[in-house]
Amino acid sequence: MEYKSSDISSAYLRSRKIPSTACAGCGLGMNHKIVIQAIKELKLAVEDIIWGTSIGCAGRQTFGTWKGDGVAGTHGRIYAIARGLRVVLPPNKELILTVGDGDAFGIGLNHLIHAARSNADMTVIVNDNLGYQSTGGQYGWTTPQGSKTDSSPYGMFEHNLMSEGMDVLHILKGAGATFLARHVSMDGAWAVDTVKKAILNKGFSLVHMTFPCPTNFASKELGSRDPVKIFNWIKNHAAPMGQEKDDTIWVTGIYHDASNSRPEFSRLIHETVEKIRRTGTL
Amino acid sequence: MKRFLETGNFAITEGAILVGCRFFAGYPITPATELAEAMSLRLPQEGGIYLQAEDECAAMHLCIGASLGGYKAMTATSGPGFILYADPYGWALGCECPVVVLNSGRVGPVSGITGAPGQGEFYLMRYPTHGGNFETICLAPNSAQECMAMTVEAFYLSERFRMPVSVLADQLITDGFEDISVPENDAEMKEMGFRVWPRKIHQGPDFYPVTDELDIPPVVLGQNTGALCSDWTPTEEGYDIEEVEAHHKHAYRLIYKVRNNRHIFNHLYEKVHMDDDPDLVVVSYGTPSRVVNTAVKKARSNGLKVGALRLINLWPFPDEHFSLNTKYLVVELNWDGELVREVQRAAPKDSDVHFLGTCGDLPTVPRLTETFEKILKGQPLQRIGWEVEAW
Numbered sequence: 001m002e003y004k005s006s007d008i009s010s011a012y013l014r015s016r017k018i019p020s021t022a023c024a025g026c027g028l029g030m031n032h033k034i035v036i037q038a039i040k041e042l043k044l045a046v047e048d049i050i051w052g053t054s055i056g057c058a059g060r061q062t063f064g065t066w067k068g069d070g071v072a073g074t075h076g077r078i079y080a081i082a083r084g085l086r087v088v089l090p091p092n093k094e095l096i097l098t099v100g101d102g103d104a105f106g107i108g109l110n111h112l113i114h115a116a117r118s119n120a121d122m123t124v125i126v127n128d129n130l131g132y133q134s135t136g137g138q139y140g141w142t143t144p145q146g147s148k149t150d151s152s153p154y155g156m157f158e159h160n161l162m163s164e165g166m167d168v169l170h171i172l173k174g175a176g177a178t179f180l181a182r183h184v185s186m187d188g189a190w191a192v193d194t195v196k197k198a199i200l201n202k203g204f205s206l207v208h209m210t211f212p213c214p215t216n217f218a219s220k221e222l223g224s225r226d227p228v229k230i231f232n233w234i235k236n237h238a239a240p241m242g243q244e245k246d247d248t249i250w251v252t253g254i255y256h257d258a259s260n261s262r263p264e265f266s267r268l269i270h271e272t273v274e275k276i277r278r279t280g281t282l
Numbered sequence: 283m284k285r286f287l288e289t290g291n292f293a294i295t296e297g298a299i300l301v302g303c304r305f306f307a308g309y310p311i312t313p314a315t316e317l318a319e320a321m322s323l324r325l326p327q328e329g330g331i332y333l334q335a336e337d338e339c340a341a342m343h344l345c346i347g348a349s350l351g352g353y354k355a356m357t358a359t360s361g362p363g364f365i366l367y368a369d370p371y372g373w374a375l376g377c378e379c380p381v382v383v384l385n386s387g388r389v390g391p392v393s394g395i396t397g398a399p400g401q402g403e404f405y406l407m408r409y410p411t412h413g414g415n416f417e418t419i420c421l422a423p424n425s426a427q428e429c430m431a432m433t434v435e436a437f438y439l440s441e442r443f444r445m446p447v448s449v450l451a452d453q454l455i456t457d458g459f460e461d462i463s464v465p466e467n468d469a470e471m472k473e474m475g476f477r478v479w480p481r482k483i484h485q486g487p488d489f490y491p492v493t494d495e496l497d498i499p500p501v502v503l504g505q506n507t508g509a510l511c512s513d514w515t516p517t518e519e520g521y522d523i524e525e526v527e528a529h530h531k532h533a534y535r536l537i538y539k540v541r542n543n544r545h546i547f548n549h550l551y552e553k554v555h556m557d558d559d560p561d562l563v564v565v566s567y568g569t570p571s572r573v574v575n576t577a578v579k580k581a582r583s584n585g586l587k588v589g590a591l592r593l594i595n596l597w598p599f600p601d602e603h604f605s606l607n608t609k610y611l612v613v614e615l616n617w618d619g620e621l622v623r624e625v626q627r628a629a630p631k632d633s634d635v636h637f638l639g640t641c642g643d644l645p646t647v648p649r650l651t652e653t654f655e656k657i658l659k660g661q662p663l664q665r666i667g668w669e670v671e672a673w
């Protein structure tokens with residue numbers, strides 16, 4: 001992957017917010033860079049994108065970083081705000097949301113499903129730190145089974161959305177998402193390519209991207225805050241689709257690409273409204 | 283002027299369209315469903331957008347999104363849905379995002395009775411979200427025609443104050459059929475006292491100035507202004523900040539832009555037979571006020587010195603109407619007494635404040651008349667088992 005952090009920083013990011021206040025060694029910045037690099041490679045300008053964020057580490061650390069317009073919603077609600085915004089924005093504006101796993105797959109899942117159902121043109125990057133880390137490290141809906149967290153001191157034993165063959169991406173596919181992919185933050189240029197495809201889809205796209213949280217997840221599960229340990233742990237448990245091993249947790253690559261296959265939400269609404277306005281009927 | 287025999291929901295829809303509302307999001311709930319239905323029919327005819335949300339929380343968030351995109355937006359619900367607005371209402375207050383919210387009251391708590399009118403959200407309209415550090419504006423019409431007028435006014439105030447403004451109605455007003463006049467042009471709107479404020483766009487960079495001033499344009503995204511808006515305490519430019527002093531400045535604006543500019547809307551009340559310092563002032567809002575007005579006029583013709591005060595601007599509470607040291611009777615569609623608490627607080631210390639509550643049904647004129655007489659004679663109010671009239 002060819003990028004110089006300083007170049008993209010000055011072109012797209014606000015110096016006031018970069019570097020962010022994320023913990024030392026946090027992997028969120030890798031995900032953030034992947035998204036910014038994708039934007040750069042697509043030659044999008046600052047004014048082409050409206051950036052949305054959620055709460056939690058992923059939301060708070062990326063809010064206000066984009067040089068252009070930014071909006072943050074409360075827990076799980078940014079998908080509903082984004083859908084309202086999408087339908088009144090000019091179609092050439094891109095909506096990119098950087099959110100967390102708790103926000104997207106827990107409290108916001110209903111809104112997320114309806115964003116997928118309506119195929120609203122937005123790109124959701126779910127930055128997964130494997131639980132609720134900004135509140136100190138409780139398990140979430142993608143926390144690997146058996147992991148020790150502050151709220152699963154005996155190991156996470158519940159069924160969740162990433163275990164026993166279940167997959168939150170299946171739910172979103174069933175709900176109508178037109179682009180779905182999974183990566184880990186070490187995937188670099190490959191993940192950049194995927195995010196580019198996600199942005200180019202005129203419809204609902206989601207890229208699930210796991211990143212290392214040394215402070216909370218790793219300190220409890222691995223007993224170490226050493227960023228290298230959690231970095232390697234995630235890397236070793238990730239494998240590209242078709243190359244899975246027995247201990248693979250994150251199967252990476254594009255899960256579902258039905259880009260531009262069905263009408264986009266705001267286009268559908270506007271075309272319908274226009275027809276009713278002119279003819280009084282559908 | 284066009285005249286119709288129609289419902290309050292029709293009046294609200296036409297009022298919203300008149301002032302340029304082109305976005306409505308709602309979730310079916312009795313008795314606000316008919317408003318959503320009316321919007322789904324009328325908005326597309328005007329080039330506007332109707333969206334049915336996955337729940338009420340999403341409905342108001344969709345409105346926030348549309349408002350952030352520069353549209354005038356509205357949502358409507360009833361008590362069980364209004365409670366799900368707590369989250370977006372707070373967002374819209376904090377981010378100073380104009381949205382109009384209608385709550386058509388029914389009988390609670392929880393699902394209660396769906397098809398009967400209630401007034402159990404008097405305080406909820408004041409505190410529709412958590413955290414404090416804000417003022418809210420709430421208007422309460424008592425007829426279909428006034429539903430239109432207050433919807434128009436709510437849009438006007440929400441743009442000028444940069445905030446959500448609520449209209450509190452009840453099932454009788456929104457569903458009942460009445461004679462309604464719809465203005466057809468600006469001159470007729472002016473004649474009816476309708477005020478309109480266009481959507482303006484903040485150009486930045488100080489999106490959240492520390493001032494009590496009105497008419498600061500709201501944040502609109504997609505205009506290349508670099509606007510930032512979030513649920514966190516904002517700096518003046520909109521960056522998130524964890525700092526008590528910044529939050530104090532933010533709260534100052536949210537509280538005092540309303541408190542210091544009440545003159546814009548505190549003329550919204552109705553007084554009947556209130557010029558001669560009545561011996562008994564009957565206080566109410568919404569539908570019960572219609573029975574109260576009839577009972578007060580009848581009592582006057584029977585020689586009782588009774589007056590009626592109807593609040594339209596409910597919040598911020600108009601304390602100025604309660605300077606008279608006299609007897610007060612507060613009539614509400616609930617049994618716990620809500621408005622009466624504010625009247626007791628605002629009235630002179632030694633004034634005599636009484637409460638008459640009904641719920642699901644309006645009080646009758648004979649019952650009101652009997653209550654007026656008892657209070658004026660200093661007799662105790664009736665208590666029959668669980669039917670307690672005294673508060």
Ligand code: SF4
Pocket residue numbers: 021022023025026027028057129133134212213214215216217
């Ligand atoms: S708690 Fe974890 S995810 Fe959050 S900023 Fe720190 S290292 Fe990153």
